[in-house]
Amino acid sequence: MLDTRLSYREHLEYVNKKASETTGSLCRILLNIRGPKQVRRKLLATVVETQLLYAAPGWAEATAVSSYRQVPLCELVQEAKEIRAALAGDQANHRAKTRMQSVDNWQAAWDNSSKRRWTHQLIPSIEPWVKRKHAQVDFYLTQALSGHGCFRSFLKRFGHDTEDGCPECGSGIVEDAQHILFECRRFGYDRQILPLMLLNEANWKATAAYAASVLRTLRRPDNERRGAPA
Numbered sequence: 486m487l488d489t490r491l492s493y494r495e496h497l498e499y500v501n502k503k504a505s506e507t508t509g510s511l512c513r514i515l516l517n518i519r520g521p522k523q524v525r526r527k528l529l530a531t532v533v534e535t536q537l538l539y540a541a542p543g544w545a546e547a548t549a550v551s552s553y554r555q556v557p558l559c560e561l562v563q564e565a566k567e568i569r570a571a572l573a574g575d576q577a578n579h580r581a582k583t584r585m586q587s588v589d590n591w592q593a594a595w596d597n598s599s600k601r602r603w604t605h606q607l608i609p610s611i612e613p614w615v616k617r618k619h620a621q622v623d624f625y626l627t628q629a630l631s632g633h634g635c636f637r638s639f640l641k642r643f644g645h646d647t648e649d650g651c652p653e654c655g656s657g658i659v660e661d662a663q664h665i666l667f668e669c670r671r672f673g674y675d676r677q678i679l680p681l682m683l684l685n686e687a688n689w690k691a692t693a694a695y696a697a698s699v700l701r702t703l704r705r706p707d708n709e710r711r712g713a714p715a
């Protein structure tokens with residue numbers, strides 16, 4: 486119950502009256518002899534406690550005012566408040582620990598996997614990746630990070646190109662994501678940002694812009710080779 490000054494005096498009086506009535510009713514059915522067993526008694530007694538402590542953290546401070554102490558609620562309410570805070574703290578700690586364990590397990594699997602080595606090269610550490618707040622992965626960045634894009638080695642794997650060599654850098658050099666993003670003579674600019682992409686939002690955006698520029702450039706010759714519109 487709310488009063489205009491939020492003193493909760495009326496609420497304490499109301500709770501006291503209601504809990505007393507319930508206690509009286511329960512006393513009549515909880516006979517000492519041939520009455521319910523202790524487990525059931527405890528269960529029924531929690532009805533009173535629930536009435537007393539309903540929304541207690543919200544009005545707990547009012548129990549500190551001595552003139553409002555219609556019932557000895559102060560300690561009980563403070564205890565309920567502290568238990569709730571401790572439980573919330575424990576849950577948060579537990580969640581954080583569980584998340585850390587998951588990340589550790591993921592990191593171990595990531596380091597030991599034989600797949601996605603290209604992506605591992607770009608993102609060796611899982612933790613800054615999962616904790617990042619600034620980063621959206623778009624169409625082109627996904628291709629760059631996965632290596633699944635207009636790279637000739639990837640296209641050839643799926644029968645979309647007959648060659649996998651880089652037309653710019655000479656025979657024997659495979660055109661894959663690593664070559665294009667880190668080595669190819671065609672794309673020298675801005676590539677130093679790649680290992681720093683997770684540091685901050687500006688780096689992330691610069692990396693995304695670099696990936697988009699490179700992938701769009703690669704798409705043109707790919708479309709020409711396949712006779713598709715640019």
Ligand SMILES: [Zn+2]
Pocket residue numbers: 651652653654658664668669670671
């Ligand atoms: Zn090249």
